[in-house]
Amino acid sequence: MDLSLSDEQKQLQEGVERFVREKYTFENRKKIAASERGWLPENWAQFAELGWLAIPFSEEDGGIGFGPIGTMIVMEQFGKGLVLEPFLPTVVLGGGMIAAAGTAAQKEALLAPMIEGKKQFALAWLERQSRYNLADVSLKATKEGNGWSLSGQKGVVYNAASADDIIVLARTAGSAREEKGLTLFVVDGKAKGITRRDYPTQDAQRASEITFDKVSVGADAVLGTVDGGFPVVEDAVDRAIVALCAEATGCMDAINAATLDYIKTRKQFGVAIGKFQVLQHRMVDCFTNAQEARSMTLMASLKIEDKDAIVRHKAASGAKVQIGKSGKFCGQSAVQMHGGMGVTDELSVSHYFKRLTMIDLMFGNQQHHLTRYSNLAIAA
Amino acid sequence: MDLALKPEHKAFADEVRAFARENLSPATREKTFSGKHYDKADHVVWQQALGKKGWLTYTWPKKFGGPGWDVTQRFLFENVLAEEGAPRIIPFGVKMVGPVIYTFGTDEQKERFLPGIRSSEVAWCQGYSEPGAGSDLASLRTRAVRDGDHYIVNGQKTWTSFAHWGDWIFCLVRTNPDVKPQEGISFLLIDMKTPGVTVRPIIMLDGAHHVNDVFLDNVKVPVANRIGAENEGWTCAKFLLANERLGIAEVPASKRGVRSLRELNDDPALAEKIADVDLQVQALEMSELRALSAMAMGGQPGPEVSTLKVRGSEIQQRIAELAMEAVGEYAAPYQPGMLFHDTNETPVGPDHAPPAAPRYFNMRKTSIYGGSTEVQKNIVSKAILGL
Known part of the structure; x- marks a missing residue:
């Protein structure tokens, strides 16, 4: 057993850290959030150039084979700067599913250009009624000649407006919440029949509601097998969860550091407020929470490619529970210890707090994953 | 001891409910239930209706214009209004400075300021916190220097809710810097239209604008606007804080x-x-x-x-x-x-x-x-x- 980073991994970490330090000052991030896309093409080009878009993928898929630990390293640093470039939907979700289930032709047409920074993706899985249930899909794909026709609605699709291709989870057979009968389709973001309603999110990301009205795709748009999309999307979402956990760990480090600095400098009653034991203990709890979050994220990153599906699912859910708990504790504590300043828009603290809150809600909150973990543990 | 309501209290609750249904605008009510933010008019129209009825200052003693309700009536009043979707009564006039004025003010001050609070024609805001004085309120530094019949006030207040809607602000100011912090504070009422008063919005994390910085730059305030004795403002401050915490x-x-x-x-x-x-x-x-x-x-x-x-x-x-x-x-x-x-x-x-x-x-x-x-x-x- 060895839990230390290799020299290559350290280099990667330092590279991303430098990028965040130079390009993601709080003021800069505000500008990026307000820009047309909500992220910067020049940053994306830099990611491609530095090879970051190739990180999780095997060398035979054109990647550099850093695997989930590579993703963890990148996302953790991104979390420190609240980076807005759509690494998660494009690389982790889109790229991840294509690498896992794509044909050689799909990898060439989609994954290779993505790694070069020329294609972005979005995953459309959620529907109004589905809450956190990945299998609760009613968007229908019906046979149409050799290809398929998609009709229905998807919601809160992150990065849909910038995505060249949207990967859509559709029902091809079975009833409303059945895991069988789901199929993944790669759909051109500009295809006829697609209408989007774009909006910013609470934490300055971009997302969309999408209506698919008889959108025609060819047989080659199917990613993986017909009716066999569920395990592919489930694993992709688990990997995304672990990546989000790493991002949250970075957020917690940053928000804890800001809070520690604040309580050391803010004076009331003639002393730095960090001299008060009630704040000291709370700060210690923040530190401990961030440690636990880091540990669970590392555990999940190491297990997320295990051969046993139950091990993978439990690892993702377990880490997500911890991140929900720790993120809330660190976020709320940081705001509280900053006092009034903590609830203003002008300090970074509230922005980390909002991101941590939204991370808990993404792909199932703490409660959802506690239940999932519990069910998996009983089944095993 | 008894939790059950007497018939006259049931009748009272019905009366409050009927009043709310008649006087609360559907748009305001809708904002309450949909979680939208109110604008100034939502508050003012509703509070003035309550004022006309004599209910706005429902916690005040009868001799200062309160309705003289018992605890049960107040309880019912607050609950029925919340059920009907009424905005909460903005506390700065009714629950904060009003009681300070009728408890510590002179008869002249009562006559001058209480009617505007009772009718909600005058909007108040609270000048307590400062950038360096939050939890440690007594360390406040806004300075008021006596100049004949006036004080000249300089300093900054912060977290001032609804300062941008306010006609008047009640302020804690330092009138003696050479004694224990609590002993050199006075309680001043300042007209927001006085030259030297500037309001700057603070935007909150949800994008809302409720609170403000208030800058006081050589603001000339008549000594007649001081409540209580000079350097005894902390008594008013503590009295007010206890009331604030209750509501x-x-x-x-x-x-x-x-x-x-x-x-x-x-x-x-x-x-x-x-x-x-x-x-x-x-x-x-x-x-x-x-x-x-x-x-x-x-x-x-x-x-x-x-x-x-x-x-x-x-x-x-x-x-x-x-x-x-x-x-x-x-x-x-x-x-x-x-x-x-x-x-x-x-x-x-x-x-x-x-x-x-x-x-x-x-x-x-x-x-x-x-x-x-x-x-x-x-x-x-x-x-x-x-x-």
């Missing part, structure tokens, strides 16, 4: 919050969490009633109101958190238009989704304002437990 628990609004959580929720995992907060609200309500009932026997609110403030803020935060949890991923879309403006925009997700996350973010302030949870616990620890 701040927001029990009726939390009861309304629990009801709407139940209506929205169809998730069994959430149902128990809602039940849990429901019980917390009941405990808080009963504790508040016990405190009010003790006060009805005479006297001012004691240090135990600090516990009500602490629990009240935690409960408000918990309700907001559960509302967001009930919405799930659809809490993510940010639709400021739907929160702050009259608009034809439709919600991206379910109707109740747009305010869910902003409200959760915004409610973090409740354990910070009006004396943070940490400060309240220090008060209880010292004043009740003797630690």
Whole structure:
């Protein structure tokens, strides 16, 4: 057993850290959030150039084979700067599913250009009624000649407006919440029949509601097998969860550091407020929470490619529970210890707090994953 | 002891309800239930209607223009109004400076200032906190220097709710810098139109503008606007803070919050969490009633109101958190238009989704304002437990 980073991994970490330090000052991030896309093409080009878009993928898929630990390293640093470039939907979700289930032709047409920074993706899985249930899909794909026709609605699709291709989870057979009968389709973001309603999110990301009205795709748009999309999307979402956990760990480090600095400098009653034991203990709890979050994220990153599906699912859910708990504790504590300043828009603290809150809600909150973990543990 | 209402109290509740239905504009009511922010007119129109009826200053003694209600009537009044979706009464005039003026002010000051508060024609805001004086309020540095019949005031107040709507601000100012902090403070009423008063908005984490910085630059304030003796303002300040902490628990609004959580929720995992907060609200309500009932026997609110403030803020935060949890991923879309403006925009997700996350973010302030949870616990620890 060895839990230390290799020299290559350290280099990667330092590279991303430098990028965040130079390009993601709080003021800069505000500008990026307000820009047309909500992220910067020049940053994306830099990611491609530095090879970051190739990180999780095997060398035979054109990647550099850093695997989930590579993703963890990148996302953790991104979390420190609240980076807005759509690494998660494009690389982790889109790229991840294509690498896992794509044909050689799909990898060439989609994954290779993505790694070069020329294609972005979005995953459309959620529907109004589905809450956190990945299998609760009613968007229908019906046979149409050799290809398929998609009709229905998807919601809160992150990065849909910038995505060249949207990967859509559709029902091809079975009833409303059945895991069988789901199929993944790669759909051109500009295809006829697609209408989007774009909006910013609470934490300055971009997302969309999408209506698919008889959108025609060819047989080659199917990613993986017909009716066999569920395990592919489930694993992709688990990997995304672990990546989000790493991002949250970075957020917690940053928000804890800001809070520690604040309580050391803010004076009331003639002393730095960090001299008060009630704040000291709370700060210690923040530190401990961030440690636990880091540990669970590392555990999940190491297990997320295990051969046993139950091990993978439990690892993702377990880490997500911890991140929900720790993120809330660190976020709320940081705001509280900053006092009034903590609830203003002008300090970074509230922005980390909002991101941590939204991370808990993404792909199932703490409660959802506690239940999932519990069910998996009983089944095993 | 009896929890049951007497027939005359039932009739009273009906009267309050009928009044609310007649005088509360449907648009204002809708904002309450949909979680939209009120604009100034929502508050003013409603408060002036209450004022005309003589109910706005419902906590005041009869001789200063209160209706002379007992504890049960006040309780019913607050609850019925919350159920009907009335905005909470902005406390700065009615619950804060009004009682200070009728308790510590001269007859002239009472005549001059109380009518405008009773009718809600004059809007008040509170100049307490400063950038360097938050939890440690007594360290405030806004300076008032005597110059004949006037004070010349210089300094900065912050977190001033509704300063941008305010006609007058009541301020704690330092009139003697050479004594113990608490002993050199005076309580001044300042007309916001006086030259040298500048208001700058502070935007909160949910994008809302409620609070402000207020800059005081050589502001000339008549000595006649001082309440109480010079350097004895801390007495007024403490009296006011105790009153503030009593109303701040927001029990009726939390009861309304629990009801709407139940209506929205169809998730069994959430149902128990809602039940849990429901019980917390009941405990808080009963504790508040016990405190009010003790006060009805005479006297001012004691240090135990600090516990009500602490629990009240935690409960408000918990309700907001559960509302967001009930919405799930659809809490993510940010639709400021739907929160702050009259608009034809439709919600991206379910109707109740747009305010869910902003409200959760915004409610973090409740354990910070009006004396943070940490400060309240220090008060209880010292004043009740003797630690």
